[in-house]
Structures are given as C-alpha cells and as structure tokens.
Amino acid sequence: MRTDTTPGLDARKQPRQARSQATVDAIFEATIQVLLAEGLPRLTTIRVAERAGVSVGTLYQYYPQKQALLFAVLQRHLDRVAKTVEDAALSVRGACLAQMVRTIVTAFVQIKTENLAESRALFAVAAELDSREYVLTIKERNRAALQAMLETAADARFDDVATVTFMFAGIMIGPIHLLLEGNPSARMLRLLPEQLVSVCLAWLEREARPPLPG
Amino acid sequence: MRTDTTPGLDARKQPRQARSQATVDAIFEATIQVLLAEGLPRLTTIRVAERAGVSVGTLYQYYPQKQALLFAVLQRHLDRVAKTVEDAALSVRGACLAQMVRTIVTAFVQIKTENLAESRALFAVAAELDSREYVLTIKERNRAALQAMLETAADARFDDVATVTFMFAGIMIGPIHLLLEGNPSARMLRLLPEQLVSVCLAWLEREARPPLPG
Amino acid sequence: MRTDTTPGLDARKQPRQARSQATVDAIFEATIQVLLAEGLPRLTTIRVAERAGVSVGTLYQYYPQKQALLFAVLQRHLDRVAKTVEDAALSVRGACLAQMVRTIVTAFVQIKTENLAESRALFAVAAELDSREYVLTIKERNRAALQAMLETAADARFDDVATVTFMFAGIMIGPIHLLLEGNPSARMLRLLPEQLVSVCLAWLEREARPPLPG
Amino acid sequence: MRTDTTPGLDARKQPRQARSQATVDAIFEATIQVLLAEGLPRLTTIRVAERAGVSVGTLYQYYPQKQALLFAVLQRHLDRVAKTVEDAALSVRGACLAQMVRTIVTAFVQIKTENLAESRALFAVAAELDSREYVLTIKERNRAALQAMLETAADARFDDVATVTFMFAGIMIGPIHLLLEGNPSARMLRLLPEQLVSVCLAWLEREARPPLPG
DNA sequence: CATGAATGAGAGTTCATTCAT
DNA sequence: GATGAATGAACTCTCATTCAT
Structure with missing residues (x-):
C-alpha cells in the first residue's frame, strides 16, 4: 500500500503557546464530536472548525494537515x-x-x-x-x-x-x-x-x- | 453517527448474465488489488474500473454504488x-x-x-x-x-x-x-x-x- | 441560444414497416408514461425502452436520437x-x-x-x-x-x-x-x-x- | 411525477457577507447569460461559474444545488x-x-x-x-x-x-x-x-x- | 432484425487548502 | 493571529449511443 502519499506525512505540531491551549482543546473535542456524530467520511476540516467555534484558517495554524489532526486525536x-x-x-x-x-x-x-x-x-x-x-x-x-x-x-x-x-x-x-x-x-x-x-x-x-x- | 445517508444503501445487483460473469470477477479482483496497492482512501471507482480493464459505466452496471462494491467484497x-x-x-x-x-x-x-x-x-x-x-x-x-x-x-x-x-x-x-x-x-x-x-x-x-x- | 448543437438535429424516421408499427406504438406510449411518471429529467432512453418492453437497440432503430423520439411525441x-x-x-x-x-x-x-x-x-x-x-x-x-x-x-x-x-x-x-x-x-x-x-x-x-x- | 428526488429541495442561502455580494451578483448575471446563450440543457454549474469569473466551489458556497440557483433566478x-x-x-x-x-x-x-x-x-x-x-x-x-x-x-x-x-x-x-x-x-x-x-x-x-x- | 453489455464524456458536488483582508 | 471567501482537483454517478453477438 502506498504510504508515501502525503508530503510531510504526519508532521504535526504541538500547541505552541500556552494561552492558545483552549483553542487546541476545542478543536480536539470538536473532532471527536464530529467523528461520533457524523462518522469519519463526513468529518471535514470545515465541520470540525465550525463545531470548535473557530475558523478553518485557525484550525490549520495548529494542524497543518487534516491527517495531523486525526493523528493527534x-x-x-x-x-x-x-x-x-x-x-x-x-x-x-x-x-x-x-x-x-x-x-x-x-x-x-x-x-x-x-x-x-x-x-x-x-x-x-x-x-x-x-x-x-x-x-x-x-x-x-x-x-x-x-x-x-x-x-x-x-x-x-x-x-x-x-x-x-x-x-x-x-x-x-x-x-x-x-x-x-x-x-x-x-x-x-x-x-x-x-x-x-x-x-x-x-x-x-x-x-x-x-x-x-x- | 449518521447512517441513513445513503438512499438504497447496499442495494447491489448480482451478475445477470452468465457471459458477463467474467466482467464481474474482474471488477472484484481489481477492487482487492486496488485496496492492497493503494489503500482505501485512494480506492476510487475509476481506479477500480481501470485496473479491471472496463469502463466506469460498466462497473456501475453491476455495483450501482461504490459502497455496494465494497460491501460485496x-x-x-x-x-x-x-x-x-x-x-x-x-x-x-x-x-x-x-x-x-x-x-x-x-x-x-x-x-x-x-x-x-x-x-x-x-x-x-x-x-x-x-x-x-x-x-x-x-x-x-x-x-x-x-x-x-x-x-x-x-x-x-x-x-x-x-x-x-x-x-x-x-x-x-x-x-x-x-x-x-x-x-x-x-x-x-x-x-x-x-x-x-x-x-x-x-x-x-x-x-x-x-x-x-x- | 445555440440551436446548431445536434448534428442531424431532428432527423426522425417514420416507422418503416407496417408490421413493426406495434413496436413504435409501444415506444410512443412508454415515452409518455415515463414522462408522466418520472418527469423529463429522468426520461432516459433505457427507461423508455424498458417500459416499452424492447431493448435500447431496438428503440434506436426507430428513433436514432433521443430528441427525435421526444420530437415525435x-x-x-x-x-x-x-x-x-x-x-x-x-x-x-x-x-x-x-x-x-x-x-x-x-x-x-x-x-x-x-x-x-x-x-x-x-x-x-x-x-x-x-x-x-x-x-x-x-x-x-x-x-x-x-x-x-x-x-x-x-x-x-x-x-x-x-x-x-x-x-x-x-x-x-x-x-x-x-x-x-x-x-x-x-x-x-x-x-x-x-x-x-x-x-x-x-x-x-x-x-x-x-x-x-x- | 417524482418530485421528492432532491433532499433539501430548494434550500438556498442568501449572500452572507456584504463584501461578497458582488460574487453573488456575478453568478446571477452569469446564469441568465448562459441560459440565453446556450439554453437550459447546456446550462451547467461549471459554465455558469466560468462566465461569472469564479470557481465552481464558490458558486456552491452560495447555491448549494444547481436547482437552488435556477430557482433563485x-x-x-x-x-x-x-x-x-x-x-x-x-x-x-x-x-x-x-x-x-x-x-x-x-x-x-x-x-x-x-x-x-x-x-x-x-x-x-x-x-x-x-x-x-x-x-x-x-x-x-x-x-x-x-x-x-x-x-x-x-x-x-x-x-x-x-x-x-x-x-x-x-x-x-x-x-x-x-x-x-x-x-x-x-x-x-x-x-x-x-x-x-x-x-x-x-x-x-x-x-x-x-x-x-x- | 433484436439484444443489452460496454463505453466514456461530462454532469453535479465536495473538501483540503490557501491567502488577502 | 484570526478569518472565511475562494480555489480547483478529484470524486461519484448518469446516460446517450454503439456494436458484437
């Protein structure tokens, strides 16, 4: 199976600033909620961002790829x-x-x-x-x-x-x-x-x- | 988790004519090969059809939805x-x-x-x-x-x-x-x-x- | 509006043989039935043929284009x-x-x-x-x-x-x-x-x- | 005639932000132009988007279904x-x-x-x-x-x-x-x-x- | 002549990702 | 930093039409 697909694979970042920890947590929780409520195929970055109460842009500041987010969870x-x-x-x-x-x-x-x-x-x-x-x-x-x-x-x-x-x-x-x-x-x-x-x-x-x- | 998404869920058809059994088998094999070679996220109906040596249209004659194909396998x-x-x-x-x-x-x-x-x-x-x-x-x-x-x-x-x-x-x-x-x-x-x-x-x-x- | 789209436009044929008149009539009736039951966007040649009890191939012998069929009706x-x-x-x-x-x-x-x-x-x-x-x-x-x-x-x-x-x-x-x-x-x-x-x-x-x- | 086909029928959204009103207008105008220039059967979302000078994705942000767009017009x-x-x-x-x-x-x-x-x-x-x-x-x-x-x-x-x-x-x-x-x-x-x-x-x-x- | 399996272009639609504001 | 409008490649699926049988 191809595993080299993603350039920068699981390049995930840890929350960088302590004060933005809340945002990260919200994204985290939102991810699981969307996962449970909609299922993996319907888990999109926009949906996660919406439920987390942030914008997609913000989400991408912490998890530069969707996979990184999932991996973190x-x-x-x-x-x-x-x-x-x-x-x-x-x-x-x-x-x-x-x-x-x-x-x-x-x-x-x-x-x-x-x-x-x-x-x-x-x-x-x-x-x-x-x-x-x-x-x-x-x-x-x-x-x-x-x-x-x-x-x-x-x-x-x-x-x-x-x-x-x-x-x-x-x-x-x-x-x-x-x-x-x-x-x-x-x-x-x-x-x-x-x-x-x-x-x-x-x-x-x-x-x-x-x-x-x- | 929403499971009611697909209308006609796994409504799959059995191969109708004996002479087209070969086609069905080819699609079947192709599905597994693609699954192994590329992984589920990259398994698309087009890729399966290509590897099976048939057109997408043909694939859909036997498995009217992608899920039906996967389910059959x-x-x-x-x-x-x-x-x-x-x-x-x-x-x-x-x-x-x-x-x-x-x-x-x-x-x-x-x-x-x-x-x-x-x-x-x-x-x-x-x-x-x-x-x-x-x-x-x-x-x-x-x-x-x-x-x-x-x-x-x-x-x-x-x-x-x-x-x-x-x-x-x-x-x-x-x-x-x-x-x-x-x-x-x-x-x-x-x-x-x-x-x-x-x-x-x-x-x-x-x-x-x-x-x-x- | 482009009207030159179809090569051979409304080139429709009359039923050629008296004995096949029944087939033509069946197609005709089927067309109207499909039209009423499913609506124009869902009126496909296959559906009409099915309802008429003939194969698509046969339908195309009388109406070499979908438009010809509709026009005739x-x-x-x-x-x-x-x-x-x-x-x-x-x-x-x-x-x-x-x-x-x-x-x-x-x-x-x-x-x-x-x-x-x-x-x-x-x-x-x-x-x-x-x-x-x-x-x-x-x-x-x-x-x-x-x-x-x-x-x-x-x-x-x-x-x-x-x-x-x-x-x-x-x-x-x-x-x-x-x-x-x-x-x-x-x-x-x-x-x-x-x-x-x-x-x-x-x-x-x-x-x-x-x-x-x- | 089946009329229940579309889930969420004419669920259309109004332009959300004032600054994107221009986009909505462009899409609107484009729709009518395509309609007049090409006719309804050739009116596709891609063609409308092209003429409006936006991407399909953008079009779908305002009119989540083709029918919604047409209905609005x-x-x-x-x-x-x-x-x-x-x-x-x-x-x-x-x-x-x-x-x-x-x-x-x-x-x-x-x-x-x-x-x-x-x-x-x-x-x-x-x-x-x-x-x-x-x-x-x-x-x-x-x-x-x-x-x-x-x-x-x-x-x-x-x-x-x-x-x-x-x-x-x-x-x-x-x-x-x-x-x-x-x-x-x-x-x-x-x-x-x-x-x-x-x-x-x-x-x-x-x-x-x-x-x-x- | 009739059949229906096969074709493949093209449609609608989604979504990860970017970037001007 | 945060935003969300915009992007466009890629996907699933349909259907008019052909042609070997």
Whole structure:
C-alpha cells in the first residue's frame, strides 16, 4: 500500500503557546464530536472548525494537515490507554499473581468499556491513517508494563516471561473485544471479569515456577 | 453517527448474465488489488474500473454504488471465513475435546494467517461501511458452529454451553489477533498453535463435567 | 441560444414497416408514461425502452436520437390538437357566429381539459427541444382554420379578418390557460365555457358588419 | 411525477457577507447569460461559474444545488413581474374603469415585451423545476392586486368580483402570449394595446353595475 | 432484425487548502 | 493571529449511443 502519499506525512505540531491551549482543546473535542456524530467520511476540516467555534484558517495554524489532526486525536486516545495500563501494572508490583490479574483485568475492562463509541470511531481513524507504527509502539508499552509487573510477582517465576506476557495479554483482550464488538448484554458484562480472572490466573499459574526462595 | 445517508444503501445487483460473469470477477479482483496497492482512501471507482480493464459505466452496471462494491467484497471475505470455521467444526463432531480444540485452532490460525494483507485492508472497509450488522451475523454463525460442535463432545458436558463457547472463541482469537496486528516473528507463529491448544483445552476441561454415561 | 448543437438535429424516421408499427406504438406510449411518471429529467432512453418492453437497440432503430423520439411525441400531440380544431371549425362552416363560437369554445375546453397532465409534461419537452418552429406551424394551422370558418359566417363580415381571428383565439385561450395553470376548481370549470362564449361573441359581434345581402 | 428526488429541495442561502455580494451578483448575471446563450440543457454549474469569473466551489458556497440557483433566478424574475403589476394596480385605485384598464394593459404589455428572451428562457426553467407552487403564489399576488383595484372603481360595482377579475386577467393575457409566442410583427404590437383595452373594457362594463350613489 | 453489455464524456458536488483582508 | 471567501482537483454517478453477438 502506498504510504508515501502525503508530503510531510504526519508532521504535526504541538500547541505552541500556552494561552492558545483552549483553542487546541476545542478543536480536539470538536473532532471527536464530529467523528461520533457524523462518522469519519463526513468529518471535514470545515465541520470540525465550525463545531470548535473557530475558523478553518485557525484550525490549520495548529494542524497543518487534516491527517495531523486525526493523528493527534488518535494519539491522545492511545496514550491514555497505555497510561492506564502502566499505572495499574505499577500499582501491583511485588504483589501475588492473583492480585495482579484481578487488578489488570479490572483496568482493561474499565478502559475498553467506558468510551466504547469513541474507541470504535477511532478505530476507523486508525485504519485509514497509516498509524500502524504508532499503535505498535503503544502495544509495546503495554506489553513492557505487564512483563515488568509479572517479573516482580511475589509467588512466581517464569522461564519465558515474554511469551507468557504475550499470551496473558491475548487471552485477556480476546473475550473483551469479542464482547464489545457484539451488542454486549448486561449479564455477560457482569460475568466477564470473573471469567477472565479465572482463565488468566489458571494460565499464569500453569506456566509459573515457584519463586526463588529468599 | 449518521447512517441513513445513503438512499438504497447496499442495494447491489448480482451478475445477470452468465457471459458477463467474467466482467464481474474482474471488477472484484481489481477492487482487492486496488485496496492492497493503494489503500482505501485512494480506492476510487475509476481506479477500480481501470485496473479491471472496463469502463466506469460498466462497473456501475453491476455495483450501482461504490459502497455496494465494497460491501460485496467484504461479504465474500467474511463468508469464506465463516464457511471454513463451519467446515472445521462439522468435521470433528462427536470427537473428544482435545481433538476438537486442535482442529479448530489450526483452522483459525490458517484463515487468519493466509490472507493477512487482504484481511487488514478489509478491516478498514468494514470500519467505513456500516457493516456491523453483517459482521455480527458472521460472528453468530461462527459461534453457533462452535457451540454445536462442543455439544457433541464425546468426553464432556457443559452447564452453560453458551458462555463456554464465548470464552473459548475469545481466548483463541485474542492471541491470534495480537500476534497478527504486530509484526509476527516466525518463532511466535510456530509456537502459537500449541500454546493456544493448551489454554483452550485447559479452560474447556475446567468447565466440563463428565459426560452422561451411556 | 445555440440551436446548431445536434448534428442531424431532428432527423426522425417514420416507422418503416407496417408490421413493426406495434413496436413504435409501444415506444410512443412508454415515452409518455415515463414522462408522466418520472418527469423529463429522468426520461432516459433505457427507461423508455424498458417500459416499452424492447431493448435500447431496438428503440434506436426507430428513433436514432433521443430528441427525435421526444420530437415525435410532441408532434403527435400537437397534430391531434390541430386536427380537433380543424374538424370543429369545418363542422360549422356557414353557421351563425353564435353557433361558431359555442362549438369552437367547447372544442378548445375539451382538448385542453382532457389530457391535462400530458399537456403539461409535453410543455417541458417543447421548452427543451427547439420546437418553436413546429409549434408555430400548428398555431398557424389553427389560425387558418378559425379564419376560414369566420369568413363563412352567415350573419357577419369582417374588415380585418386576420386581426379579428387573432383576438378571438387569444381571448378564448387566455382564460383557459389561466385556469388550467392553477388548480382549477370544479365551479370555475363549469362556469368557464359560458363566460368564454360570452366574451368571444361580444367581441366578434362588435367587430362584425352586416353580411352582404344575397 | 417524482418530485421528492432532491433532499433539501430548494434550500438556498442568501449572500452572507456584504463584501461578497458582488460574487453573488456575478453568478446571477452569469446564469441568465448562459441560459440565453446556450439554453437550459447546456446550462451547467461549471459554465455558469466560468462566465461569472469564479470557481465552481464558490458558486456552491452560495447555491448549494444547481436547482437552488435556477430557482433563485426564476424567483427574482417572477417577483419583478408581480411588483410591476401591483404598482400599476395601486396607482389607479379609485379611478374609473377606462383608466384602470388602460394602465394595466400598458403595464402588462410592457413587462412581457421588454425581457422577451429572458422570459422565454425562464419558462423552460419553470417547466423543469418543480416551481408550480411558487408560480401560483405569484399569480395569486397578481390576481389579488387586480381585484383590489377593481373594487375601488369609481364608476362600477361587481357582483362576483373574483370571477370578473379572473376573466379580465385571462382576456388580457391571452392575446399577449399568443403574440409573443409567435414572431410578433411590429404592426400587431402597435395595434395590440388598443384592442386589448377595447375587449377588456367592453367585458368589464358589461359585467358592471352602476356604483352605489354617494 | 433484436439484444443489452460496454463505453466514456461530462454532469453535479465536495473538501483540503490557501491567502488577502 | 484570526478569518472565511475562494480555489480547483478529484470524486461519484448518469446516460446517450454503439456494436458484437
């Protein structure tokens, strides 16, 4: 697929002046609102500017290309997700596996659940932009956070932590996505965390070796 | 999100005459090629027609709207996936759990692996089209096939087959997607099936009750 | 306005073979039906052919250009109108003015009333085609018929028959059109003929001189 | 006939900024020029924009649909006609019938004569657009103006003013149209007003009753 | 003769982007 | 800096017309 199309690709600028932060925020919010209200194909710079209450010209002062704007929105979303995971992982360092799994599962279900519509909309954005690279970066951050966490488990050691982490993440995320992509029933949403904790813990304990004494 | 935009939505026509089947096929192939070579945003009816070696007018005789064309392509892809799963599930009816899991996991990894580029491209298509409904239909077909299979297991009975099936599917699909969304290393691809069989089987056995005697 | 646009302008052909007259008639009817059902902008050769139950190719054998088809339809309509007027005028030769006016008014109201929708639709056709010339021919036929009639009036002679005829026609047609262009009320339609006879007769008698004795 | 085709039908915007009024005017003028020079079928948005010296995009900023543009042009024309009639009718309130008829006939001949080409072109526009409703509005304005005028006649009262007004308008307009639709000879154009005054006045006097004394 | 698949110019319309004010 | 009128390339879609079968 052609990826060299855009000259200056994702050349995005950060808000330069602190006092114009409000404008940037407004544009940001407007973008997501338009995305949710109209869908990606109808998301135009003019529409975003209108909803943000600024002129197109102004918008272009901060995001010199439409893609830059979209990329920025996507980026913020992904960063928040990564941050949440990292925080959760950090908060249970040194705990036992059970504790870890419970915390992480809760955090994941939480993020995925709360901004469902936004996530879906941004999914289309990620598919259209050539954002694979950035998405991979985020995934790697998540993976690293989980692995670092697992390595501090009070009650287990792993021979191949990388693989264990990978499977852990996969097993946890699979059912969540499956559920969210459908029309999640309340019952299933209620049952899910418990079941997830169950599988993940089972898997981790199966792969775990007793911790080194001392 | 506005979804009522298109009057006559996905009103697509089937090829009417046998002799013009070639044209339809050419358009189909061209669509996928353009999708892969240029990406969705650059997929225009003119480009597809050009690559198919027909005129735009001809293209519109078969797919009276661009969306209809994309939808048809997406549909064929999803149908093939569903068919593969159904076939696999049918082929192991009455077998033991271990056999079932091994067959299904192999089939899944197979489908997801072989047309990776096409799948990714169609993902963007699915995101842009309002194809959720159809995707759900396919998911349901898959779920039904798996559940029907599990119900015939020679060595197990389940109290809540629906939930078990759901978790089974989720657990299996999670790591596959996780791997494919990254840049799958050969080693991981090799390890994956075995690991998947491991987790899935563990989970199913955990939830299983001994089969009714006789 | 450019009128030289079409090479071969209104080069229309008459049905060549008696046995294919049915086809021509079908096309004819179909044209009017499409015109009424869809409007001129949506009248396409394919749609007409479909409704006529023939293929486009066949249609083009009889009307080698879309305009030719439209022109033919318009022509037939106008010819019928002219014929009706001529017949009416002929039938009262030698009668008294009162008789003449009554007959002609009745005939006019009749033609204009009966195919109102068709007339309106053909109006758009006439406006789009460059049919002024032909319309003028028809008007002249009507005028000639009326004038010839008036010249045989048993109870009147006119100094300037041409002008009298012109005013007679104008006076009669004005209110009719005015009524039909609006949403004619039943009451008005009932009153109209009587009133028209009234004005026209009054005018003609005012302009008339006693007939030459003998 | 399908009239529901256009979503947002004649949704047209008025020029928003004073400084861009020039642009709107240019587009307006260009539309009429193209209409006269090329005819309705060749009137395309691109051609109008070109002649107006603006880009298509600009044109669409003011008239978001081609029909909106045409409708606006038609509207202005009709409004002018109605205004002229109303002014004439107002100016002779309270006068005698003869005076009224002379004034109105003069006004009508005047309007119809001066922009003959424009009127003809707009006729085609009216036929293609679904403008019947608006045309009826204008007709009603004219009718109301005439009726109001007649009711103030110094030397006459009418039993059924509505019908009288209707016939008056019809009688007057019939010969005018008849003449203009042909190739009006200078002689006829000269004679016309006098003849019209004659018929109309005759008719009105015939229907009139003496005014109430005092 | 009839068919209808194929053509392709050209229509209406949108929208990212620029730049004079 | 902010504005929004102006741009014009590019897109989707239509339809009169042709011609191999």
